Amino acid sequence: MDVDRNMKVPINQLRLMLPVVLVAVLAIFPIIGTPRVWLLYLFLFFVYLTMANMWNLLAGYSGLTFLGPAALIGLAGYTLVIVTWNDLPFYLGIIGGGIVAAAFAALIAVPTFRMRGIYFAIGTLVVPEALRYVFYLWKPVGGEMQGGGAGYMIKGIGELSLTEFYWLALAIGIVSIFLMRIILRSKLGLGLAAIRDSDRAAASSGVDVFRLKLYAFVIAAFVTGAAGAIFYIYQGYIAPASAFNIRWLMTCLLATVIGGIRTEEGPIVGTIIVVFLHFLLARYGALSLLIQGVILVVIMLLIPEGIVGFVRKTRAYRSLAALAAGR
Amino acid sequence: MTVEVLAGLSRPIIMGVLLGGLYALIALGLSMVFGVMKLINVAHGDLMIFSAYFAYAVMTTWGIDPILSLTMGIPLWFGLGFVIQKYAMSRAFGISMEAPLIIAFGISLILQSLAQIIWSPYSRALEAPYALGGISLGITTVPKTYLLSFVAALVVMLVLREFLRRSYLGKAIVAASQDKRGAELVGINTGRVYAFAFGIAMATAAIAGVFFGLTFPFTPTSGVGFLIIAFGVIIIGGLGSMLGTFIGGIVLGLTQTLSGYFLGAATQMLFVYLIVFLVLAVRPQGIFGR
Known part of the structure; x- marks a missing residue:
């Protein structure tokens, strides 16, 4: 993340503020009903x-x-x-x-x-x-x-x-x-x-x-x-x-692999998908697991680096990253 | 005194050996895949249980005997294994070390939930008239199913052993497992050989599933526990050796029945897992491995 140091101040502040605001919003969720x-x-x-x-x-x-x-x-x-x-x-x-x-x-x-x-x-x-x-x-x-x-x-x-x-x-x-x-x-x-x-x-x-x-x-x-x-x-x-x-292992494995193993953001993306599938298919327990299994195999075969790893490789992400770094 | 002790011990020993046969039968396919491709097929237990469900479906729909249904089950499972290796695993090997493991986990998850959707989570059992009741072995009476699985294990083990030693394909599988590049240099198509090896391993899983289903009731998630037992069997038996696998099965079967006899039935599985873990920690290449 060495490039970040050259960033312009507003973006830098935004980067710092965004997580703080996000956490604050998440924290007041239970209070606001x-x-x-x-x-x-x-x-x-x-x-x-x-x-x-x-x-x-x-x-x-x-x-x-x-x-x-x-x-x-x-x-x-x-x-x-x-x-x-x-x-x-x-x-x-x-x-x-x-x-x-x-x-x-x-x-x-x-x-x-x-x-x-x-x-x-x-x-x-x-x-x-x-x-x-x-x-x-x-x-x-x-x-x-x-x-x-x-x-x-x-x-x-x-x-x-x-x-x-x-x-x-x-x-x-x-x-x-x-x-x-x-x-x-x-x-x-x-x-x-x-x-x-x-x-x-x-x-x-x-x-x-x-x-x-x-x-x-x-x-x-x-x-x-x-x-x-x-x-x-x-x-x-x-x-x-x-x-x-073994379900615990499955949860860890699914979330990490779908999102992108060996990437910091991977588990976040992967867990969103895993929980979303739980939510979407809560009434069909076995079907939800079936779909997760299929996703696991398909992701591993087609984009083994996971969603985050895949997005990082795309040209759009690279040009955005270059833009953010001020180059 | 000693006579009584020996008479008391004879039952757990005989039961342990026979049970070990079933364990070895489950482990043979795992041993083959592990020995040839260095892949832990974590879906092996589930593929085995799925074969028991297949036999159950055939039995309940057409009334065909479970062992006879293997005439359909074996080719089906062979094909399934061939396809899994050719289209999923072979690609995964090129990706990373843990990719095949993760794909096997995915297959395991798919099979478990499929079995749950089709046959519900309740436990099922295979039935055959000739497998009911017990049979006297001189000193003690054992369930016929135990004896049947032991004989099946012995037959499958010997057939596999001779196949690997004598047939061209068998020798090619051994060659590819010993030295992949060397095998390729002498003109062996290792990709094809791997697919055949996986197919054969799956065919043995189909057989194991039927005999397992005759012996114990099963649920969609029964496979996981037996995968670990099967892994223990091949760790004790050493890599790729069919006879070693058979002996490993008997060691684990005896561990289970003897610890059950001396320390109570509740502890027996704990001791099986402890032995597996200890062997892994002390001699990962197996007691009979080099």
Whole structure:
């Protein structure tokens, strides 16, 4: 973004103002009486966006094809259960969920980073499946179980309404966007890019491959976990079969790939499409998934760089970018 | 005392070996695709379940026996595999490393939701008169379906093994898996060979689906869990070896029934996944791999 520095002042100010105004408008949505359904879909948008952003950080920028986001989300959800059942406030559950997810990521990093490429992918696919059975067996807080399985209600969130859920989701969504911006422009981001292109070359030029991957993994796990906990505060109920479900991976994958993996804006565009499809086809659950599957295959075959990557390649975008840069 | 323990153990051991046969049957196609193209076909489990649904549809509409319906299922699945490889995967290989994986995920999503739309999310089962009830194996009685799947696995494994060793196409597949450029240099059309390999793998998935459906009830999402088991099987068995895959299946089957016997039925799947994860972490090339 070096070219931006040469930009004329008005455009520069506009660039700065636009996100601030956008966030402010989004934040007052619940107060000005936006329909509940809209808030609900925006809530889902921000939660999914956060997860997709973090998945993009791992799969797109760090070369870690991580197939187990469900493990982090499920663990954070159950941390939330434990926290709220011990009469602690829910926000501790969100932070705790993030911490537990991050700690778990650090724990599995040691064995999984030994696996390379496709083995890493499958190794991390096994993790949520195993965890699901752990939570079928282990009853973390005892007490009454819901729905015949091993499900729990989230306690102590009775006074919270969709407005609060929405603000939480908005906050984490914005945090995830800024986090991506900061990480990708930091030394960590550059090191990760080097590792993704060739880990051997990176290691031989002095990049500590394991440590950088670990940092990215732990950061992504924390944010994904926190977003998962926020989702379960809204859901109010958690069960192993849905918490450690491959659907979480599908959401991250769809949003990132449709929008454009390895682009910063990709997950935003992709998540809009994913949530829009949810909205449009809410009554036909299976059909919505079918369409998403078809889109995934078609996008991958025709424009593997995703919508954002594709738009960037077009001539119109390039000339616009050149115009904005004042050339 | 020891006699009693052994008598008690004989049932989980026999059941484990037979169950392992079914696991190996599911894993054979995955092993072939993984060995030849280095592709994790994450849609393998769903393709297998879809074959069970196909047999179910044939059974309920025309009353044709599930195993007999394979005369339609095998060519259909072979064609499906051939087409998937020729028109989707082969292009994806040229795009990036994760592209084939993502396309396989897309196919998996499509198949799951198709099965859900056509047959509803409720669980279904395949039935055949000869597969009902149990059969005595001297020490213990086992369900006939377990024995049937084990025999099917043994047959498919041996046929594949001999096919890869003796036929021209089989040798070409092995050559392409060992050294793609070398194979091309001696005049093997690797694109075609890959399509055949994928087709054959899908044909075994069709067989596995029918025997799976006879053994267990299935839902549109049953495939995911068995994909991971099948992957565990080939990781333990080592890459591309048909016999290794068979042994891997038995190891996992025994892990499941023995941990169920000693530690309770609830823990058995957990131990299967733990073993898979441990083998991946310690010896990703497989216990029998080089």
